[in-house]
Amino acid sequence: MHWLIVGGGAIGTALGRTLSEQGDSADLVSTSDQNGLPDGVTHQQLDSWEWANVHQCISDLNQLPDRVVITCGLLWQGEQQPEKRLEDLTPEHLINSLNANTLAPMAVLQALTRRLQRQSRLQALVLTAKVGSISDNRLGGWYSYRATKAATNMLIRTTAIEWARRFPDCAVGAYHPGTTISDLSSPFQARVPEGQLKSAADAAQCLCATMSKVSPATTGQFWNWDGSTLPW
Numbered sequence: 001m002h003w004l005i006v007g008g009g010a011i012g013t014a015l016g017r018t019l020s021e022q023g024d025s026a027d028l029v030s031t032s033d034q035n036g037l038p039d040g041v042t043h044q045q046l047d048s049w050e051w052a053n054v055h056q057c058i059s060d061l062n063q064l065p066d067r068v069v070i071t072c073g074l075l076w077q078g079e080q081q082p083e084k085r086l087e088d089l090t091p092e093h094l095i096n097s098l099n100a101n102t103l104a105p106m107a108v109l110q111a112l113t114r115r116l117q118r119q120s121r122l123q124a125l126v127l128t129a130k131v132g133s134i135s136d137n138r139l140g141g142w143y144s145y146r147a148t149k150a151a152t153n154m155l156i157r158t159t160a161i162e163w164a165r166r167f168p169d170c171a172v173g174a175y176h177p178g179t180t181i182s183d184l185s186s187p188f189q190a191r192v193p194e195g196q197l198k199s200a201a202d203a204a205q206c207l208c209a210t211m212s213k214v215s216p217a218t219t220g221q222f223w224n225w226d227g228s229t230l231p232w
């Protein structure tokens, strides 16, 4: 099995290690440097997460993957923490969040779509977040993250409908990895109840298990880390 991992953060790199251990190969696309990647994982350096760069990188891949996992994302940056109230919302953070959480994953899906043929078989999961569920939003806050993950959920669902028509053996879904130790979650880990914070290695194992459920029969779902489905 050949995989494409987009994003070289905690979950992306842990997934690379898991795949290597199980004897799979992968291309790992990231802007960050990657040293000491395990056997079978090849780094594809990205200059920036801009749409055109992402497109070019995916178009240039030698091998079309069997499975794709898109892990790029942004919750906070420097002094800019997730918004607690509406007055905290800034156009800059909303646009930066949109670029990382929505545009970058969609550039990948669009570039892959251009390479698909009617008989292609591809399984894809895009890491969004449970807080991107509109019907599950009971706490409020985190305006930019919630909104841009919700936008991505809608784009994934729409892509699934189109793929089912044009590429009936392909499948795509949104995926919530559960709260996982990483830079992204670092300011919020202390609030997570005991036993509910995952290591990136555990998150990668769960991802692989759910990926095996992604099929044309289940395309267009919003998956939770335990293999159940979430409301949009």
Ligand SMILES: NC(=O)c1ccc[n+]([C@@H]2O[C@H](COP(=O)([O-])OP(=O)(O)OC[C@H]3O[C@@H](n4cnc5c(N)ncnc54)[C@H](OP(=O)(O)O)[C@@H]3O)[C@@H](O)[C@H]2O)c1
Pocket: 006, 007, 008, 009, 010, 011, 012, 029, 030, 031, 032, 049, 070, 071, 072, 073, 074, 096, 099, 100, 101, 104, 127, 128, 129, 130, 176, 177, 178, 179, 180, 181, 182, 183, 184, 185
């Ligand atoms: N960790 C959690 O608790 C949790 C919970 C729910 C959902 N998620 C989602 O899971 C995914 C993976 O998160 P993670 O925990 O592995 O976080 P992470 O270690 O912080 O990795 C996120 C990666 O996103 C990329 N990125 C950073 N800034 C970006 C930008 N401005 N534009 C585009 N990409 C950018 C970077 O990739 P490069 O290194 O390749 O440049 C970064 O390594 C994210 O989509 C996140 O929203 C995580």
